[in-house]
Amino acid sequence: MARTPVLAGNWKMFKTVQQTVQFFDEFKHLVAGAAGREIVLCPPFPALAAASEAVRGTSIQIGAQNLHWEAEGAFTGEVSAGMLLGCGCSHVIIGHSERRQYFGETDATVAKRVDAALAAGLTPIVCVGETLEEREASRTEDVLATQFSGGLGHLSSESFGKILIAYEPVWAIGTGKTATPEMAGDAHAFLRAKAAETFGAEAAAGVRILYGGSVKPNNVKGLMEREDIDGGLVGGASLDPESFAAIVRFDS
Numbered sequence: 001m002a003r004t005p006v007l008a009g010n011w012k013m014f015k016t017v018q019q020t021v022q023f024f025d026e027f028k029h030l031v032a033g034a035a036g037r038e039i040v041l042c043p044p045f046p047a048l049a050a051a052s053e054a055v056r057g058t059s060i061q062i063g064a065q066n067l068h069w070e071a072e073g074a075f076t077g078e079v080s081a082g083m084l085l086g087c088g089c090s091h092v093i094i095g096h097s098e099r100r101q102y103f104g105e106t107d108a109t110v111a112k113r114v115d116a117a118l119a120a121g122l123t124p125i126v127c128v129g130e131t132l133e134e135r136e137a138s139r140t141e142d143v144l145a146t147q148f149s150g151g152l153g154h155l156s157s158e159s160f161g162k163i164l165i166a167y168e169p170v171w172a173i174g175t176g177k178t179a180t181p182e183m184a185g186d187a188h189a190f191l192r193a194k195a196a197e198t199f200g201a202e203a204a205a206g207v208r209i210l211y212g213g214s215v216k217p218n219n220v221k222g223l224m225e226r227e228d229i230d231g232g233l234v235g236g237a238s239l240d241p242e243s244f245a246a247i248v249r250f251d252s
C-alpha cells in the first residue's frame with residue numbers, strides 16, 4: 001500500500017508569534033510545489049493561531065504539542081481539543097518523551113488524549129520510544145509493545161486508521177545521535193507487526209509511522225528509503241526554514 005510521507009516539525013518551546021510569522025514567510029515559498037507529501041508544523045500554543053493564518057491557502061498543516069482530554073473545566077494551564085480546532089489545528093502530538101519524562105505523561109493519559117483528539121477530528125501523532133538504558137538492556141521491543149498497547153490498544157480499527165505513530169528513541173532526541181536506518185527500520189517493522197496483531201493486516205499496512213530523533217537534511221534520505229519509515233517528526237532541524245524545507249524535499 002502506498003503511504004503518503006508526512007514531514008512534521010515539533011518546535012517544542014521555541015519561537016514567539018513574530019518569529020513564527022517570519023518562519024512561514026520564508027518556508028512556504030521554499031516548499032511551494034513539493035507535492036506528494038504532507039507537511040505539518042507544531043508551534044507552541046501562543047503561536048498556533050498566527051501559524052494557521054500564515055499558512056492559509058497552502059497545504060501546510062498546523063498541529064499542537066499536547067492537549068487535555070476534558071472539553072473544558074478547572075484545569076489551569078491546560079488546553080482542550082476544541083480550543084486547538086479553534087486555532088486552526090488539524091494535528092496534535094501526544095505522549096512525546098519530554099511530556100513523559102518531565103510532566104508525568106503515562107500510557108493511560110496518552111490513551112485519554114488520543115480519544116479526545118479523535119473525537120474532535122484532530123489527527124493524533126502518538127510518540128513511542130525507548131531510553132538508552134532500555135535499549136542497552138535489550139528491552140526496546142518490550143517498551144514499544146507496552147506503549148503501543150497502553151496508548152493505542154483500546155482503539156477500534158477504524159480509529160486506529162486515523163492516527164500517526166512517531167517512533168522516537170529517547171536517546172536520539174536532541175542529541176545529534178540518529179538511529180541508523182536499520183535500527184529505525186527494525187523498530188518500525190516491529191510496530192507495524194504489533195499493529196497487524198492488534199488491528200489486522202489492512203490497518204497495519206495503512207498506518208504511517210514517522211521516525212523522530214535528530215533527523216537532519218543529511219540523514220533524512222537514508223531513513224526515508226526504509227520500507228516501514230513513512231516520514232519524520234523533526235525537532236531542532238524544523239526551526240530553520242531552509243533546513244526543514246530540505247527535509248521536506250528529501251527526495252529531490
Ligand code: PEP
Binds near residue numbers: 215233235
Ligand atoms: C522531537 O522533538 O520530537 C525530536 C525528534 O527532536 P530532534 O529532532 O531535535 O532530535
